[in-house]
Amino acid sequence: MTTAAQVLQGLFSAEGLEDPYRYYADLRRHGPVSLIGGSGPYAAVVTGYDAVNQVLRDPRVRVTDDAFADSHGGAAWREHPLLAALNNSMMYSNGERHVRARRLFQQVFTPRRVQELEPAMVAQISSLIDGLEARLLADGEADFMAEFAYLLPSSVVAALLGIPAEDLAWFRPRVQRINEFLDVTGKTAEVLARADEATVELSSYYRRLIAVRRTEPADDLISQLVAEDTDVTDEELVCNLLVLFNASFVTTIHLLGNGLSLLLAHPELRSAPMGPFVEEVLRYESPVQYVARYADDVIEIAGTTIPPKEVVLVMLGAANRDPESYPEADRFDPTRFAADPIVSTAERRASQGSVRPLSFGAGPHFCLGAALARAEAQLAFPLLMSRLPGLRAARAPVRYPQQFLRGFESMPVEVGDAP
Structure with a gap:
């Protein structure tokens, strides 16, 4: 049998980028937790749904924070603006610092706030479809990722934060440079230098915007945050933004992008209920494929002992394809979420129902924007299909060149006869 380390090496190859799921299946043959020998950066890989869920919720398990960085390489990371910003944000912090920052930001991502945003999101979606339709009429085809998939969520988040819409084109390449470094295979000195430069530019932008909002407040998150009586420093605020x-x-x-690809491949689903459809997209093609965790002490995951301060690669994408939790896990089937997907593991085992995908994580670091992301997708797909019923692939899409984020870099579409 191929060792777990060999399978992991294959996962981070060109073949693994195209189809990681066969590598996940190979890793599961070693059990829900696979120990990785050698001198690599990871002590273990977690692929089973229950094991991933356990790791994400265990209060002893931590994200890789500044203390971890110090213990694994000294203080050299502090000289890099990107690494300093990451380790000063709630995404890469634990304990009280994480709770303090998260409490401040989560007030804008409540279900009620998301519901209040729906009319504005529908208007934005309609406007973007107008632009997509105009490009299709003018050129015969359009890149869905550039003309719609990037613009919708970035414009929604920009409006929430108070970033002017005309600045979004400036943001995109800088955001991409940071994401390049976050991928397991992207941590080279050159990529880090590019990400550091982008971090400096973005941080300067946020500092200027914070200063403006202190004297000229508006109806946005940054104005609200600077008006709060809080012990979150400006530097923490910049890093978190x-x-x-x-x-x-x-x-x-x-x-x-993943959702449209699946709709184009399954035209019979274009009029299906969007709640179960979006949930199945999240399960079947998780946008985030993995996260990293560690513990200060020895922990046991699904019967496997993990040494202290060793990094564990937690495979969200593998957990979402675990056949122990999802029968026929490699089949795209939104009906598996026709009932309420939010049930416990014990309830799932008793009823044979489905559990919610772990695409947004779980536990203290559950994604703040999960409800907003679901709402955007559930609103966008019906409007796209009703306005452009003949939308179809013009050519094969180009996959996004990262294992960490699974999706498409470009997706050429055209309009033909309605199916």
């Missing part, structure tokens, strides 16, 4: 903007729309870009 930088990470929040990336995290809040990058996953939604790929949710929209």
